[in-house]
Amino acid sequence: MKAQTSLFAISHIFEEVKAMKKRLWMSLCMVAALGQAHASASGVEYNIAKGLSPQVKDQSISVLQPFYGNFRILGSKVYQDDEQAKFSPIDYAVSWGLFAHPEIARNISVSQYDRYLNWKMDKLPVPADQAMQMVSNMHIIPANPEIAKQIKQVKRGDLVQLKGELVEVRDKDLVWKSSLSPTDIGDGACELFRVNSIQWIEKQKI
Structure with missing residues (x-):
């Protein structure tokens, strides 16, 4: 047993x-x-966000008009998980004109979330409607793989020169179109900006 x-x-x-x-x-x-x-999920569907040509059947990117300027970086936020991350891997909160001056820009606090930007200043140097036209949230698309690396190197306080195009992106039922006016505000007022060139003009801590 x-x-x-x-x-x-x-x-x-x-x-x-x-x-x-x-x-x-x-x-x-x-x-x-x-x-x-x-x-x-992180392969060819993300080609545009990597600075590559779209390979997915329903994806396309169309140029609307050339765009360039000198912008003060107030903040940046990387996106990886939302629908738009397939095209734009990072948003820039920027100011230009009078609000790009360091002594003014350092007084602007920003909060970026869900592709939106909230910003505030304790004391505006110009009327509010003018101030709103000198701060923007830009959805950045790299034009090539090298730019895809460079766009993530910005820091708050940097003054950068950006050149490229405002674009429209399509993907199945998604139509994402850039604002074409630098003075509009509210929903749809953000630039969808494919960047061909980024140059650092100065770096300041603000």
């Missing part, structure tokens, strides 16, 4: 080991599948 019991125990252990191996194999397969799904 003891021998039979031992044999039964060994057989039972062997079956348990086989079951554990099977469960481990299935778990590894699931991890691999999830990894492949993630790789797919």
Whole structure:
């Protein structure tokens, strides 16, 4: 009986080991599948955000008009998980004109979230309607892989010269179109800006 019991125990252990191996194999397969799904999501669908040509059937990018200027960086925010991240990997909160001067820009506090920008100053140097026209949230699209690296190197206080185009992006039911007026405000007032060139004019801590 003891021998039979031992044999039964060994057989039972062997079956348990086989079951554990099977469960481990299935778990590894699931991890691999999830990894492949993630790789797919961050693959050709994200070509535009990487500065590459669109390869997905329903994706397109159209130039609306040339755009350039010198802008003070008030803040930046990287996006990876929203629908627009397939096209624009980063937003810039910027000021220009009078509000690009360091002594004014340092008094502007910003908060960026969900592709929106909130900003405030304790004391405006100009009427509010004029002030609103000198601060903007720009959705940045890199024109090539090198620009894709450079656009993430900006810091608050940098004065940069940006050149490129305002664009419209389409993807299935999504139509994302840039504002074409530097003086509009509210929803739809942001620039969707494909950047061909970025140059640092000065770097200041503000």
